[in-house]
Amino acid sequence: MVKILIILLTGTVAGFLNTVAAGGTLIAIPILIFLGLPSAVANGTNRIALILESIVGVTNFKRKGYFDSKFGLILGIPAVIGSIIGARIAIELPDHVFNKIFALIMILVIGFIVWDSKRKVKESKDIITKKQKIISGILFFFVGIYGGVIQAGIGFIIILALTVTTDFSLTKINSLKVFVVAMYIIPSLLVFVVNGKVEWLLGLTLALGNGIGAYIGSNFAVNKGDKYIKVILIIAVAIMAVKLIIS
Template identity: 25%
Template structure:
């Protein structure tokens, strides 16, 4: 019976995580409820998360909603940072981590809420819209070409009729520097503390790379997969993973992630953004309660 509960919890966790992250908030309590000790539950949750990240990454890749350059620029430093962070758990005090993460997430939430256009303008949905209207465009190709010619004659040489049509901006030295730094810092946070990693990645990708929520989420899944595999190897080598329960959880998370990623790629930023805000607020509440319980 408990295995079916883990599977069900995994379905929900995978669905939410594929759209906005935060699946660990759902999966980890389910594993603890099954009787696993904290260390084993965390390691087993990483197994589930890896399956979910793999499934959703494949779906986002199929929908062409991943910025592979950002994955390299931020992903490699994130893996290195995650390794350093996990190696520093017993060497550095982590009392400062919780309040800092809570404060940063509050700032991110307020910024996203009070900037309605953030993450919405440069949408990968443009490809889908162009595909959906391909037939109508073909029937009016002659007139459209004429209008385009007339428009281009009125534009200056340095102007562009659709500056947001390129879903992946050109890499500048500034993006390289900030992308590498952000990847390393977020990766360190993932290995050292953990909660909020996906949220920080999405926000960084939207801010530094001008991606929308859809493409930013897809790119985040690949980076998450890279860091998860690194941690999973470490946990597996230490023998902390409970495979009997982890496989059921991973199966549920994998299926849930597939459904969630499918929903995200079809609905785009309009569904991802509100769920992102909801998950962020929920994570802030959980971290704040945990922190207050430790203080009093």
């Protein structure tokens, strides 16, 4: 019962962070590993939660008018292809290799959070050129590969990629982020399911928490409290990265 409550709380925090900014997976997967799941199973189990979280987030963003479905598909389709390739790589990684790679990524993400803490996007422009669409589509194939392998910190990568290739507002970027994750996470989860790398009870519990967190997060002002969220995330990620490195 205690384990279930921990997972539910973890999911709520992760869902909120993933929707408002990114980085929830950096908390969810380490907690699953520390509760006894092999890294590949923790990786697969977390994807159940991400599906529900993404659906809730996209629905809320769409209702508020911050969603571009056509451009979302341009990003999502290549990401799906890349994620299948990435997931096949992920299930073959030994636990100790995954943990070390994951810890390194966590440290790199801390660097990104610090560097990005004062970032301001340009004035929102809904118009996007054909060239920008092509570049974004190619870029998101590689985003999908990364998401299929690790998933952790993918939100930061998507935010950075869309900041570079578009002039969209952070709110619109976040709406596209959760949509792309929703698209590629389903086929990548199937790869884990087929290979028996999912713990369903914990995954569904985490999903419930993520859904609650995503609902709260998508109703939260995008930049309100952002500074404090990032400080807490940096501390939590740093502690977990150290534990994974020495484990």
